[in-house]
Amino acid sequence: xxxxxxxxxxxxxxxxxxxxxxxxxxxxxxxxxxxxxxxxxxxxxxxxxxxxxxxxxxxxxxxxxxxxxxxxxxxxxxxxxxxxxxxxxxxxxxxxxxxxxxxxxxxxxxxxxxxxxxxxxxxxxxxxxxxxxxxxxxxxxxxxxxxxxxxxxxxxxxxxxxxxxxxxxxxxxxxxxxxxxxxxxxxxxxxxxxxxxxxxxxxxxxxxxxxxxxxxxxxxxxxxxxxxxxxxxxxxxxxxxxxxxxxxxxxxxxxxxxxxxxxxxxxxxxxxxxxxxxx
Amino acid sequence: xxxxxxxxxxxxxxxxxxxxxxxxxxxxxxxxxxxxxxxxxxxxxxxxxxxxxxxxxxxxxxxxxxxxxxxxxxxxxxxxxxxxxxxxxxxxxxxxxxxxxxxxxxxxxxxxxxxxxxxxxxxxxxxxxxxxxxxxxxxxxxxxxxxxxxxxxxxxxxxxxxxxxxxxxxxxxxxxxxxxxxxxxxxxxxxxxxxxxxxxxxxxxxxxxxxxxxxxxxxxxxxxxxxxxxxxxxxxxxxxxxxxxxxxxxxxxxxxxxxxxxxxxxxxxxxxxxxxxxxxxxxxxxxxxxxxxxxxxxxxxxxxxxxxxxxxxxxxxxxxxxxxxxxxxxxxxxxxxxxxxx
Numbered sequence: 259x260x261x262x263x264x265x266x267x268x269x270x271x272x273x274x275x276x277x278x279x280x281x282x283x284x285x286x287x288x289x290x291x292x293x294x295x296x297x298x299x300x301x302x303x304x305x306x307x308x309x310x311x312x313x314x315x316x317x318x319x320x321x322x323x324x325x326x327x328x329x330x331x332x333x334x335x336x337x338x339x340x341x342x343x344x345x346x347x348x349x350x351x352x353x354x355x356x357x358x359x360x361x362x363x364x365x366x367x368x369x370x371x372x373x374x375x376x377x378x379x380x381x382x383x384x385x386x387x388x389x390x391x392x393x394x395x396x397x398x399x400x401x402x403x404x405x406x407x408x409x410x411x412x413x414x415x416x417x418x419x420x421x422x423x424x425x426x427x428x429x430x431x432x433x434x435x436x437x438x439x440x441x442x443x444x445x446x447x448x449x450x451x452x453x454x455x456x457x458x459x460x461x462x463x464x465x466x467x468x469x470x471x472x473x474x475x476x477x478x479x480x481x482x483x484x485x486x487x488x489x490x491x492x493x494x495x496x497x498x499x500x501x502x503x504x505x506x507x508x509x510x511x512x513x514x515x516x517x518x519x520x521x522x523x524x525x526x527x528x529x530x531x532x533x534x535x536x537x
Numbered sequence: 538x539x540x541x542x543x544x545x546x547x548x549x550x551x552x553x554x555x556x557x558x559x560x561x562x563x564x565x566x567x568x569x570x571x572x573x574x575x576x577x578x579x580x581x582x583x584x585x586x587x588x589x590x591x592x593x594x595x596x597x598x599x600x601x602x603x604x605x606x607x608x609x610x611x612x613x614x615x616x617x618x619x620x621x622x623x624x625x626x627x628x629x630x631x632x633x634x635x636x637x638x639x640x641x642x643x644x645x646x647x648x649x650x651x652x653x654x655x656x657x658x659x660x661x662x663x664x665x666x667x668x669x670x671x672x673x674x675x676x677x678x679x680x681x682x683x684x685x686x687x688x689x690x691x692x693x694x695x696x697x698x699x700x701x702x703x704x705x706x707x708x709x710x711x712x713x714x715x716x717x718x719x720x721x722x723x724x725x726x727x728x729x730x731x732x733x734x735x736x737x738x739x740x741x742x743x744x745x746x747x748x749x750x751x752x753x754x755x756x757x758x759x760x761x762x763x764x765x766x767x768x769x770x771x772x773x774x775x776x777x778x779x780x781x782x783x784x785x786x787x788x789x790x791x792x793x794x795x796x797x798x799x800x801x802x803x804x805x806x807x808x809x810x811x812x813x814x815x816x817x818x819x820x821x822x823x824x825x826x827x828x829x830x831x832x833x834x835x836x837x838x839x840x841x842x843x844x845x846x847x848x849x850x851x852x853x854x855x856x857x858x859x860x861x862x863x864x865x866x867x868x869x870x871x872x873x874x875x876x877x878x879x
Binding site: 340364369 | 560788
């Protein structure tokens with residue numbers, strides 16, 4: 259579904275690459291966390307996927323589309339296949355919640371009848387039916403992020419990418435947003451979430467890709483506690499007995515032990531493959 | 538996946554993506570118009586500012602246009618006052634004057650020719666002095682036969698109007714060299730182009746200044762006005778560049794992003810066209826008698842405003858407002874469509 263093959267990106271004026279020979283493959287219906295500190299290259303990778311930036315070398319194929327061959331005029335069409343959620347929500351401030359969600363459908367040329375049918379259902383999914391006629395400035399951060407998610411899933415994209423979706427939210431609201439993303443993933447959408455909040459990652463049993471200095475330093479199912487604050491060194495222990503991650507320094511993780519967080523209790527069961535349908 | 542396979546798959550996928558039916562285009566056009574109108578209302582302060590600037594601009598353009606028409610008319614009137622009079626010997630007949638007229642008319646600079654025989658000059662003299670009863674009585678007294686005396690002494694005349702008063706040499710040459718002219722000219726009175734040389738030069742200079750100045754002023758005002766409007770709309774779009782960026786990221790086509798901005802600018806243009814027409818109409822009505830009292834000819838503009846052409850003027854103003862708004866908005870938004878994050 260998402261394939262990056264030896265992708266490298268160096269911004270003009272920079273000596274170090276923002277992405278350095280990154281190769282990854284995300285299967286359909288996967289829920290993947292992309293973690294790393296600020297400057298690790300997460301946002302650059304997201305921008306590559308949304309075709310805001312082009313790689314200096316390497317190949318990116320998203321949903322069967324080789325981004326090398328996308329012409330400028332095709333970019334909007336390509337982006338409509340993606341659902342994108344941002345840390346700062348990026349809602350249209352002069353449009354109501356309903357209009358923000360409807361906008362994603364209008365640009366795709368959907369009929370007004372279809373839009374009237376779809377938008378209320380999507381708003382119901384994210385729990386914002388009551389707020390439909392409010393403007394973004396009248397909503398809380400969590401509600402705004404829900405609108406952003408509603409807008410991105412309204413077209414029922416096969417891929418949803420979320421760049422630090424909880425970055426501006428408190429812990430409780432963050433948990434709600436992640437839960438919503440999981441729900442969307444359960445409907446069959448491939449979800450890629452960037453974050454630098456270890457609590458979010460540790461609460462779920464999902465695949466985690468770790469970026470550091472533009473390189474992928476780990477790509478494993480989670481089995482431990484991530485600590486990205488301070489100056490941790492995330493490494494991969496490749497020994498067969500310890501397939502998980504380990505942290506250097508004071509922040510120690512057990513590569514085999516289940517994390518002692520509430521995630522162990524609330525870990526998402528294997529997702530059931532629900533027919534891809536928003537309502 | 539090898540390169541050619543990837544390219545083939547991408548092409549196939551893109552083909553499905555870019556299906557862009559007629560229905561979709563009609564829907565998009567409707568939505569663009571709707572959002573343009575909604576945005577005009579929701580951004581009421583920016584809309585008001587843009588509309589006012591555009592109104593002022595259109596008023597300036599209209600005033601400049603009216604001024605240039607008035608100046609042009611004044612210049613034409615001044616030029617029309619310039620004529621060259623040639624004096625022929627008393628008794629020169631109508632046939633001879635007709636021959637002379639045909640000769641001089643061949644000169645391209647000659648605009649019109651009017652000839653009068655001695656009799657006609659005398660009749661005209663009587664007409665001009667109709668108020669002077671004593672003079673008329675004396676001249677028409679049959680016992681004195683003043684009429685014959687006057688006609689035998691009055692010169693026949695030829696009055697020329699020319700296109701270019703700076704280029705009289707060809708006419709002078711004809712008058713000096715053509716045998717018919719040489720034979721019939723009254724040597725006692727010189728043609729007036731020599732006598733009026735200074736006046737002709739002065740009038741010509743002022744007429745040229747008036748015309749050139751009108752064109753230059755119009756051009757300067759048009760450029761300044763468009764720059765002011767462009768800047769106002771650019772500021773309005775600059776304050777909303779983040780929206781443009783968001784819309785691009787969500788997958789909106791450039792025309793779908795640009796459209797509402799153009800509609801907003803056109804609405805501003807239309808409203809300002811109506812406002813400017815109203816201001817100009819009543820402004821002109823107010824100032825017209827004052828201008829006329831100074832002898833300035835405003836009849837052309839007054840005639841337009843008093844006829845059905847007034848509707849055309851209002852439509853032209855609305856069209857001009859909409860056009861200037863659209864061009865400015867299109868130029869201003871282009872930068873953010875290319876580099877939405879800048």
